[in-house]
Amino acid sequence: MTKISNNHVLAADIGGTNTRMAVVNENGDILALLKKTTYCKDGRDKMIKFIVSCAEETIKESRLPKEEICGMGIGFPGPLNVETGTIFNPPNLNGWDNIPLRDILEKELRVPVAIENDANAAALGEWWKGAGSGTSSLFCITLGTGVGGGLVMDGKIWHGASSIAGEIGHTTVIRDGIQCTCGNIGCLERYACSGGILKRVNDALLREGDHAGLQPLKDLKQVSHMVMQGNEIVLNIIKETGVILGIAIANIANLLNPEIIVLFGGVTNLGENLVGPLKEEVNRRAFKKATESLRIELSQLGDNSGILGAAKNILSKL
């Protein structure tokens, strides 16, 4: 028998809305890719069955014999314990309090499983095969329904003392700012997540605009559309969002001095109107020595960041 020298692993990016699963080899090639709506409405046990059946379907699609799958890496919504693979109460999933997901899946699938926070998985993916490839330090900011972050230093995710490191979304950018769901005030997330931007745009249109009869905008596509139509009020909120993100990123630059900061998630679709003012603010606030050695770039892997990070995470443990 020839020894298979190229390890293959299952890699999953499981969210409250979508699940992506793939078979990935040591080079980061994706051999099979499954995309499903996460089946979570009937509770935890059914969702675990859904994960197992996705795993089996993905392996089948890869046409590899099951014995050649050496492990499974998962990106999952936090909070969770990365050492034990136990899930605590993710905000968008019910019944997931203190569930030893890693142990359950290892029993079902009979391979080693490693679970990582989804924002950290995306960061590791971008470091391994994306915008941060070849760097030794990376901070990845996820700008979507929430604002998360993941920190890769010397090729390893930094978890901190209780696995919550990276929470840039809950750093204070405006001392007396907007009340946040986390209990703090003036958190970055309230200004830069999709819902936060939408609320600020609608508030500004109501306050400043001649829009008495207008329905509130419902998503960032409509926001982008109004910017393209030349709406200055909306444009100013997007620019202001870039500036506020720039404050938080300048703080990261001076504090951690990373080689690259990767911007990831749906909010980045706002494009140069957001990213331009963001970069200007970083250059205005951070040390020249920090900005000279810093690249700020958009995600290269997009929706595959999490899968590739999850794959790298389990591969590095085999």
Place this chain on the structure above:
Amino acid sequence: MTKISNNHVLAADIGGTNTRMAVVNENGDILALLKKTTYCKDGRDKMIKFIVSCAEETIKESRLPKEEICGMGIGFPGPLNVETGTIFNPPNLNGWDNIPLRDILEKELRVPVAIENDANAAALGEWWKGAGSGTSSLFCITLGTGVGGGLVMDGKIWHGASSIAGEIGHTTVIRDGIQCTCGNIGCLERYACSGGILKRVNDALLREGDHAGLQPLKDLKQVSHMVMQGNEIVLNIIKETGVILGIAIANIANLLNPEIIVLFGGVTNLGENLVGPLKEEVNRRAFKKATESLRIELSQLGDNSGILGAAKNILSKL
């Protein structure tokens, strides 16, 4: 001949005002300690001669034969390149532009020399033998003439891509705040360094107080004195300084999730009036999961932090 199993090193903490030098063994015991006013008024070459003569004097005082000194560690004002031991333009020292201090001292003293930024050396000292002993992650904040920081992760100083990591003093805490010497506005340093506190106290006394005839306060001892006399205006500025420090530290807690944050430097002599509001603000702003696993403590080593960190730095390279 018996092999000496316990390495001895020279360790120095060299500032623009004071120089401390010691012989330290592998256990962190200080065998001889020299304290001098830094001789820097006649330029760089004379200052280097001063450093060499301090080194020889310290070795002599330790009564160890010179051959038993295996290396020298130095904490020096940044910016500097820790890889090459080259000093760039420290703000309080003239003529130190691009000086290969490590190479010069290795030639003079004929032992390996390692140079570290002074704030990082203090952080490493507190991690090795001070308040952070036994932890795996520490952030040390130096509150003195300036506000600096050093980050120890898994027992190693994190330098970042261009050796400036740790600059918490130049993270923005007040978006539209006081203009800083670094070019940014609203930097922590402007509120929490000794000069910044003094200025804010004197401004408040002028503005709010019945102190038309009063001379401006000259140092933090006078500030403490007025607090002890029950001056509410001064007390409120100290409390406000604690709150502002708390914002920056809460950001560190959520971002890096360290086990301990060590407060170091003369400003900490303001005591509980500063540290109490600081801790309250951290608890108010940071995630419970981050604060539950976080200790905030004063330096245990005081003036010896830098020496012990410099010693650990060279010992880990031998």
